[in-house]
Amino acid sequence: MFRDHVKLAIKNLRHRMSRSLLTLLGIAIGIMAIISLLALGEGMQQAVTGELSSLSDVIIVSTGGGGFSSFGGGGGSNGGYFTQRDIAVIERVQGIKEVSTQLSGVGLAEYNGKTTILSLTGMDAAVMKLQYASQTLDAGEFFNEGDQNKIMIGYSIAHDTFDADISVGGRIKINGEKFFVSGIFGKQGFGGVSSDSIVLMSSRDFQKLTGQSNISLIYLRVYNVNDAESIATTIQNAINQNHGKKDFATATTMTSILQTVQNIIGILQLVLVGIASIALVVASIGIMNTMLTSVMERTREIGIMKAIGATTRDIMSIFIIEGMLLSSLGGVIGIILGVFGSQALTLILRSFMSMGGGAFQLNPIITITSVVLAVAVSLIVGVLSSLYPAWKAARMSPIEAVRYE
Amino acid sequence: MEKTAEGIMSKDVIVTQNVSKTYGKPPLQVYALRETNLQIKQGDYIAIIGPSGSGKSTLMNLLGCLDKPTSGNIFIDGSDVSTLNENELARIRREKIGFIFQKYNLIPTLNALENVELSMGFAGVDSQVRTEKAKKLLEMVELSKRLTHKPSEMSGGEQQRVAIARALANSPSIILADEPTGNVDTKSGDNIMNILEEVNRKGETIIVVTHNMAIAQRAKRVLRIQDGVVQEGHV
Numbered sequence: 052m053f054r055d056h057v058k059l060a061i062k063n064l065r066h067r068m069s070r071s072l073l074t075l076l077g078i079a080i081g082i083m084a085i086i087s088l089l090a091l092g093e094g095m096q097q098a099v100t101g102e103l104s105s106l107s108d109v110i111i112v113s114t115g116g117g118g119f120s121s122f123g124g125g126g127g128s129n130g131g132y133f134t135q136r137d138i139a140v141i142e143r144v145q146g147i148k149e150v151s152t153q154l155s156g157v158g159l160a161e162y163n164g165k166t167t168i169l170s171l172t173g174m175d176a177a178v179m180k181l182q183y184a185s186q187t188l189d190a191g192e193f194f195n196e197g198d199q200n201k202i203m204i205g206y207s208i209a210h211d212t213f214d215a216d217i218s219v220g221g222r223i224k225i226n227g228e229k230f231f232v233s234g235i236f237g238k239q240g241f242g243g244v245s246s247d248s249i250v251l252m253s254s255r256d257f258q259k260l261t262g263q264s265n266i267s268l269i270y271l272r273v274y275n276v277n278d279a280e281s282i283a284t285t286i287q288n289a290i291n292q293n294h295g296k297k298d299f300a301t302a303t304t305m306t307s308i309l310q311t312v313q314n315i316i317g318i319l320q321l322v323l324v325g326i327a328s329i330a331l332v333v334a335s336i337g338i339m340n341t342m343l344t345s346v347m348e349r350t351r352e353i354g355i356m357k358a359i360g361a362t363t364r365d366i367m368s369i370f371i372i373e374g375m376l377l378s379s380l381g382g383v384i385g386i387i388l389g390v391f392g393s394q395a396l397t398l399i400l401r402s403f404m405s406m407g408g409g410a411f412q413l414n415p416i417i418t419i420t421s422v423v424l425a426v427a428v429s430l431i432v433g434v435l436s437s438l439y440p441a442w443k444a445a446r447m448s449p450i451e452a453v454r455y456e
Numbered sequence: 457m458e459k460t461a462e463g464i465m466s467k468d469v470i471v472t473q474n475v476s477k478t479y480g481k482p483p484l485q486v487y488a489l490r491e492t493n494l495q496i497k498q499g500d501y502i503a504i505i506g507p508s509g510s511g512k513s514t515l516m517n518l519l520g521c522l523d524k525p526t527s528g529n530i531f532i533d534g535s536d537v538s539t540l541n542e543n544e545l546a547r548i549r550r551e552k553i554g555f556i557f558q559k560y561n562l563i564p565t566l567n568a569l570e571n572v573e574l575s576m577g578f579a580g581v582d583s584q585v586r587t588e589k590a591k592k593l594l595e596m597v598e599l600s601k602r603l604t605h606k607p608s609e610m611s612g613g614e615q616q617r618v619a620i621a622r623a624l625a626n627s628p629s630i631i632l633a634d635e636p637t638g639n640v641d642t643k644s645g646d647n648i649m650n651i652l653e654e655v656n657r658k659g660e661t662i663i664v665v666t667h668n669m670a671i672a673q674r675a676k677r678v679l680r681i682q683d684g685v686v687q688e689g690h691v
Contacts, residue, residue: 055577062565355561358522359575359622360550362543449522453561 056365060373067345074334074341075381078432081331082385082425087392088327089424090415092320094397098413099312106181106305107276108148110283112141112269112290113301133266133290133300140289141269146278151178153268154254156261161224162213169208169250171225173257178270179203183236186246191219191234194253201233203251209235212248225250226260279304331428334381335436338374342440346370353444354452366445374437375430382429386422393417468531469629469661470496470519475528475538477514477684488514490684492528496663498629501656503675504665511684512665513634519663520553520632521545533629550579554623558635560615562607562622568594569603572621579626593621597651613644620651624660631655633664637671649674 064071114131133152141150154173159166174182176196183193189209194201202223209217209232217223221232236246258264271286273279283302290300346353353366393415401413477489489511496502506512517523518530521537524545529538532552537545555561562571572590573583581589594600597617607615616636623631633652637645649671656662666672680689 052577052580054583055574059565066565351561352563355557355563356574356578357546358520358549358555358561360546360578360626362546362578364543365578450517453522453557 052365053368056368056372057376059369060376063345063349063369063373064376070341070344071377074337075377075384077334077337078331078378078381078429079385079388081327081334082382082429083388083392084327084330085324085428086386086389086417086421086425087396087415088323089320089421090389090393090417091396091400091413092316092323093416093418093421094393094414096313096316096320097416099316100309101412103305103309103312106184107309108272108274108279109181109305110271110273110279110286111303111305112271112283112286113303114267114299131267133269134293135264137290137293137300138266138269140293141271141286144282144285144289146273146275146282148272148274151175151270152254152264152266153178153270154257154263155265155267156257156263158225158250158260160250162217162221163215165213167212169212169225169248171257171261172249172251173254174251174270175254179251181270183246186239187237189235189237191232194233196253198233198253200228200230200256201252202230203234203236203249204232205236205247205249206238207247208250228260230256276306279306283307331432335378335432338377338433338436339440341377342370342374342437343443345373346440346444349444350447350452353447354449354454357447357449358453363445367441370441370444371434371437374441375433378429378433378436379426382426385429386425389425390417467498468495469498469500469533470494471531472518473529473531475518475525475530477511477518477523478526487684489518489525489686492686494679494686496630496661498661499656499659501653501662501674501676502664502679503672503677504663504679504681505667505669505672505689506681507667510681511686512681514684515681515686516632516634516663516665519630520555521548546578550575550626552629554626554628554631556616556619556623556631556633556636558638560607560612560619560639562615562618564607567604567606568599568610568618568621571607571618572625575622576625581626590621590625593624594618597621611644612640613647616640616644616648617651620648620655624655628660630661630663633662635666635668636664637666637668645671 112133114133132155138150138152141147151174156171156173157168158171160169176194176198180193189206191203193203202225204217204223217232217235219232219235223230223232230252236249239247252260254264271282273282283304287300287302290302291297294300356366397413397415472492472494475489475492476487479486479488492515504512504515514523518525521532521540525538529536531537532548535548537548540548549555562568563574566574569587569590572593573586576586576589577583591600591603594603597620599614599617599621602610602614602618605614607618610618616639620636623633631652636652637648640648652662652664653674662675664671664675672678678689680687
């Protein structure tokens with residue numbers, strides 16, 4: 052019986068070939084949009100996860116919380132900086148492999164006869180390499196542990212700050228001391244820590260130069276990734292106690308950063324799929340429209356089938372199968388188009404991102420889940436949008452239908 | 457194979473008791489059929505005649521279980537069909553009744569063979585058995601060479617013969633033909649009536665609605681209907 056219904060449905064669809072194809076195309080486009088956007092989202096998810104998970108044993112402690120900058124009259128104010136006491140507290144915590152710091156301050160820089168104030172950052176070479184691992188270098192290389200008077204500079208320091216461009220090996224005077232440029236960071240795209248106007252030197256050079264050790268950030272590595280979260284909490288509480296403030300410091304694990312980024316991408320993905328779903332809703336209205344027209348045209352046929360013994364269920368089933376055939380065929384074509392569509396979308400996105408020079412490797416990933424989802428959605432759309440036309444067809448009285456011209 | 461023996465003739469296939477069909481509500485009620493009492497025996501060959509608007513179609517629809525009476529009872533093969541629901545009526549239609557319409561009413565997307573098979577499909581007949589039987593029926597109406605032709609590729613007379621084959625597919629108790637020759641030329645019409653009479657000789661009950669007196673004359677019994685009242689009549 053079911054096979055007969057399918058046969059009848061196929062015959063009807065073929066009888067109205069061009070209309071069937073157009074309706075099917077509507078569904079195909081909707082499914083294509085969903086498949087390619089899901090693939091793109093999954094690709095982003097994995098690219099970000101891959102980059103950040105190599106840092107999963109890292110904890111970053113920063114001076115978060117309220118308004119130290121409003122007190123910061125003379126720059127030397129230690130209101131916003133960590134103290135040696137904080138470092139000592141951290142070093143007593145169990146499970147920490149290493150601690151390093153990032154120092155912040157300002158200096159007077161001179162190049163090619165022009166002088167300007169720049170903010171300076173001091174950190175150990177190892178920490179630097181870790182933090183900027185995902186950053187491409189425009190030129191040169193990172194300085195090494197033990198190197199003296201070498202700096203890394205951001206793209207806009209090299210090209211926009213002074214009258215002349217600075218290249219690798221270039222000499223900048225900072226507070227009267229000579230420094231050589233070891234490497235220049237690539238221009239920052241979107242996302243990540245901005246490095247465009249950074250001047251990076253070793254902690255030792257920084258202390259020698261400024262006579263200060265204003266610790267703005269502390270990097271920790273833990274032995275066991277699973278302890279990272281609890282260690283972060285312990286440290287945050289201890290430092291806050293040192294400073295007598297509830298929100299002086301924020302200790303963030305890479306895992307929690309990862310989670311935040313994943314959540315953001317997840318939301319982005321949801322929004323994209325939501326937009327794609329609009330196409331699907333329009334397509335399902337298309338199916339309903341086609342089916343209703345078909346029911347009207349076949350009023351007589353429906354009457355005949357009822358007269359020769361078709362039940363309400365037979366008629367319902369014939370029309371619902373028609374709708375499902377349309378939408379599932381459209382779904383399959385949409386999945387195939389989606390594979391190509393996601394590649395195309397990625398190429399477009401990559402060409403945007405390469406302008407920013409990001410090292411971010413984006414590849415579309417089509418998961419089994421998204422394919423299953425697409426098939427399920429198209430089947431459901433088929434059933435839902437043919438339900439009303441089918442009910443309308445089944446409800447027809449055979450007398451009226453046979454008499455209908 | 458003469459089955460017109462008196463023994464078989466004695467069985468009633470259709471009995472109507474005080475069947476009325478009205479449209480609208482009092483006082484604007486219109487009677488399409490009034491207090492009709494009929495007895496139709498197996499193997500009968502009946503012509504129903506009457507002017508248009510007399511209630512012929514209403515009677516056809518009621519006897520064919522396409523419609524329910526407003527009052528009274530209709531028995532088909534002994535079971536009361538006036539109380540049945542939609543699906544039970546569909547079952548009666550497919551098991552007991554074969555329809556032949558003036559405009560053939562074949563399904564345009566199906567070929568001759570598939571059209572004949574369709575009602576057997578609704579009855580759940582196995583697909584091999586069904587094809588076998590459909591071929592035999594089409595052979596009987598001399599359309600063996602037209603099995604894969606769509607209705608649009610056949611003449612009116614041929615389409616009507618496919619419709620006869622379809623009506624016979626589920627071996628019904630009654631064949632209801634509504635102006636079966638109304639849309640075909642005289643020669644084809646004669647051919648169609650010959651086939652129906654052949655079927656009748658084999659024991660099938662035939663009811664033909666017509667206003668063609670020549671057709672009505674060929675029947676064994678004539679019912680005349682006027683203003684919703686049915687009477688035994690003469691041509």
